[in-house]
Amino acid sequence: MSFELLSEPxxxxxxxxxxxxxxxxxxxxxxxxxxxxxxxxxxxRTASGKTEAAFxxxxxxxxxxxxxxxxxxxSPLKALINDQFVRVEELCKYLDVPVTKWxxxxxxxxxxxxxxxPQGIVLITPESLEAMLVNKPFNVKHxxxxxxxxxxxxxxxxxxxxxxxxxxxxxxxxxxxxxxxFRIIGLSATIGDYVEAKRFTGNETGTKVLLDRSxxxxxxxxxxxxxxxxxxxxxxxxxxxxxxxxxxxLIFPNSRGRVEEVSVKLKKISDRVQGHSNYFSxxxxxxxxxxxxxxxxxxxxxxxxxxxxxxxxxELGIDIGTVDxxxxxxxxxxISSLIQRLGRSGRRNSEKSRLILYAxxxxxxxxxxxxxxxxxxxxxxxxxxxxxPLDILVHQALSITKGSSGIEIELLVNQxxxxxxxxxxxxxxxxxxxxxLTECDLFEKLRKEIIIGIxxxxxxxxxxxxxxxxxxxxxxxxxxxxxxxxxxxxxxIVEGENLLLAARIWKIIxxxxxxxxxxxxxxxxxKKPSFxxxxxxxxxxxxxxxxxxxxxxxxxxxxxxxxxxELGKLRKEFTPFNIQDFQTERPMRIKDGSVxxxxxxxxxxxxxxxxxxxxxxxxxxxxxxxxxxxxETSATHLRAKWPALQSALQDIDEHLSDLIDKRPQxxxxxxxxxxxxxxxxxxxxxxxxxxxxxxxxxxxxxxxVENC
DNA sequence: GACCTGCTGCGGTTTG
Numbered sequence: 001m002s003f004e005l006l007s008e009p010x011x012x013x014x015x016x017x018x019x020x021x022x023x024x025x026x027x028x029x030x031x032x033x034x035x036x037x038x039x040x041x042x043x044x045r046t047a048s049g050k051t052e053a054a055f056x057x058x059x060x061x062x063x064x065x066x067x068x069x070x071x072x073x074x075s076p077l078k079a080l081i082n083d084q085f086v087r088v089e090e091l092c093k094y095l096d097v098p099v100t101k102w103x104x105x106x107x108x109x110x111x112x113x114x115x116x117x118p119q120g121i122v123l124i125t126p127e128s129l130e131a132m133l134v135n136k137p138f139n140v141k142h143x144x145x146x147x148x149x150x151x152x153x154x155x156x157x158x159x160x161x162x163x164x165x166x167x168x169x170x171x172x173x174x175x176x177x178x179x180x181x182f183r184i185i186g187l188s189a190t191i192g193d194y195v196e197a198k199r200f201t202g203n204e205t206g207t208k209v210l211l212d213r214s215x216x217x218x219x220x221x222x223x224x225x226x227x228x229x230x231x232x233x234x235x236x237x238x239x240x241x242x243x244x245x246x247x248x249x250l251i252f253p254n255s256r257g258r259v260e261e262v263s264v265k266l267k268k269i270s271d272r273v274q275g276h277s278n279y280f281s282x283x284x285x286x287x288x289x290x291x292x293x294x295x296x297x298x299x300x301x302x303x304x305x306x307x308x309x310x311x312x313x314x315e316l317g318i319d320i321g322t323v324d325x326x327x328x329x330x331x332x333x334x335i336s337s338l339i340q341r342l343g344r345s346g347r348r349n350s351e352k353s354r355l356i357l358y359a360x361x362x363x364x365x366x367x368x369x370x371x372x373x374x375x376x377x378x379x380x381x382x383x384x385x386x387x388x389p390l391d392i393l394v395h396q397a398l399s400i401t402k403g404s405s406g407i408e409i410e411l412l413v414n415q416x417x418x419x420x421x422x423x424x425x426x427x428x429x430x431x432x433x434x435x436x437l438t439e440c441d442l443f444e445k446l447r448k449e450i451i452i453g454i455x456x457x458x459x460x461x462x463x464x465x466x467x468x469x470x471x472x473x474x475x476x477x478x479x480x481x482x483x484x485x486x487x488x489x490x491x492x493i494v495e496g497e498n499l500l501l502a503a504r505i506w507k508i509i510x511x512x513x514x515x516x517x518x519x520x521x522x523x524x525x526x527k528k529p530s531f532x533x534x535x536x537x538x539x540x541x542x543x544x545x546x547x548x549x550x551x552x553x554x555x556x557x558x559x560x561x562x563x564x565x566e567l568g569k570l571r572k573e574f575t576p577f578n579i580q581d582f583q584t585e586r587p588m589r590i591k592d593g594s595v596x597x598x599x600x601x602x603x604x605x606x607x608x609x610x611x612x613x614x615x616x617x618x619x620x621x622x623x624x625x626x627x628x629x630x631x632e633t634s635a636t637h638l639r640a641k642w643p644a645l646q647s648a649l650q651d652i653d654e655h656l657s658d659l660i661d662k663r664p665q666x667x668x669x670x671x672x673x674x675x676x677x678x679x680x681x682x683x684x685x686x687x688x689x690x691x692x693x694x695x696x697x698x699x700x701x702x703x704x705v706e707n708c
Numbered sequence: 709g710a711c712c713t714g715c716t717g718c719g720g721t722t723t724g
Binding site for chain 1: 709710711712713714715716717
């Protein structure tokens with residue numbers, strides 16, 4: 001059937017691969033991509049052959065004899081580009097089509113070759129595309145003027161994020177006439193909202209979703225070990241060692257510091273009992289070469305067991321082969337992330353995924369169980385929607401103006417207005433932002449034209465201009481000249497102190513503040529490094545499920561004895577509140593001089609309620625894991641004042657503007673937001689950090705239930 | 709107590 005639709009060289013490739021059959025997503029993609037002109041989102045679990053599902057029909061249909069690049073593949077990670085390059089190149093040998101990697105670390109002469117003779121397939125990052133649009137817009141026309149397909153890998157990592165808005169805008173800029181239209185194919189294992197996914201192409205009605213719901217069977221087990229904030233419980237580490245010693249395992253402990261703690265502790269035990277020594281850590285602060293070695297080891301070693309402790313760096317599709325088991329320590333923040341992590345396990349197609357979920361705190365355990373239960377229900381939290389990306393507009397306005405070396409104001413406004421990333425912003429919004437940028441010397445007006453201003457030059461000529469996310473300043477850690485990693489400066493960075501990094505223990509012998517270098521030697525004992533960061537946000541549906549679990553009688557066969565007991569304890573603790581309506585009723589515990597209010601709401605609603613309580617003069621503390629407020633007041637007083645929390649909304653804009661004055665770092669979630677007029681900074685804060693509409697609904701409907 | 713992601717172009721010198 002669909003096999004017959006493919007071109008001869010592609011059929012030969014499939015025969016040479018000795019595939020017994022095409023996977024369901026491949027059948028669907030081949031027949032749909034070849035028989036229609038629609039855009040497609042291919043949603044199917046990890047390792048189900050999505051890359052081939054896109055490329056087999058694309059390569060069959062495309063005539064590569066035309067000048068210009070025919071297919072553009074966009075990836076969120078350089079490492080993923082390097083992996084996919086090998087796969088796609090193998091496939092393209094059958095067609096004699098050249099494939100070029102284009103990212104910051106890709107070979108320069110290959111790029112130069114492509115510019116001399118634009119053809120074939122290019123694999124690129126959004127930031128590299130941005131850089132090209134800014135610095136060499138003529139190359140964009142020259143290379144991509146004849147594009148037939150754009151493939152976006154791991155598209156869920158872009159949907160609903162700032163980086164996604166940037167990419168949407170870039171793709172819209174590539175479509176600038178007179179270029180002929182190209183089709184978009186998005187690939188993902190986890191899509192939480194199909195409408196948002198379709199909108200991502202800029203043409204919702206012309207985009208279809210091909211979905212293969214079949215999931216790999218998962219064998220899961222929850223284990224509970226009560227622990228403290230500082231270190232993991234020893235029993236947990238021992239149990240984890242026994243669990244993973246004869247396996248290939250990926251361990252996700254949720255933070256870089258914990259990653260180091262886990263890998264070093266496991267390695268110590270292993271040294272003592274003469275187990276294998278393949279314990280690694282993998283996260284953003286580990287040196288790139290060290291990380292690549294770890295990836296290489298995992299992928300290419302035969303038979304040897306290993307354990308890699310990692311953060312979300314190993315969550316996306318980097319090819320490390322599959323592992324025997326995935327271990328999660330304390331709760332995942334989202335179901336989407338749980339699915340990505342699960343996808344790493346289960347060696348062969350037929351084999352089950354194996355997942356061990358440890359927890360060290362009651363609320364973390366409950367959150368983990370809630371994510372698991374929602375996953376079992378087939379639920380994935382929807383992405384954020386950002387219909388007014390004011391800050392990204394600032395960035396794109398600067399980028400377009402620099403790229404065209406000055407532009408007529410009217411043309412700039414129209415280009416931004418017609419860009420699908422900004423369709424919900426009005427002409428007057430755009431004009432207001434441009435005027436403000438001009439007042440701040442980021443732009444300069446020359447009659448009808450706009451050019452980059454004095455302050456703007458500093459911004460657009462910086463190497464840091466091309467991305468829309470912020471990163472912290474780091475020090476390079478070196479051992480006899482070889483890089484181990486990059487860590488943010490903290491009070492712990494003092495000569496003589498020991499620290500853990502890249503699964504090893506080091507002693508700091510010298511800190512060079514000018515060169516931002518930390519020189520270390522090997523040591524025997526040390527502390528996990530402290531990394532600053534912001535907690536990932538938790539969706540309301542997860543918190544809602546946590547509440548339901550407290551009052552359900554459901555028995556989970558995935559829990560070990562200790563976690564059954566922990567769930568029992570939590571349920572018993574909340575029995576006296578006797579919540580009946582999970583939508584509106586919330587437990588309120590009366591204490592001596594204070595009340596504890598459990599909102600079971602998502603991060604943004606909690607942020608908003610915190611602000612409103614503060615504005616109403618309440619002293620309060622938000623405990624994130626339990627989603628509860630400790631408020632220094634009496635229940636009667638809180639009940640009386642509660643509906644009036646809304647009164648602060650009358651002049652909320654002034655309150656927020658004051659807040660920005662007092663704590664400018666509250667806008668640090670947005671790299672380009674600081675360049676907006678104040679009015680729009682306030683709006684950004686309202687949309688991205690708070691959620692007043694939902695918070696008001698919550699306040700209106702919320703009924704406190706006290707323990708009796 | 710808290711994740712992750714990427715990244716000029718040019719001129720000059722050295723190397724194969």
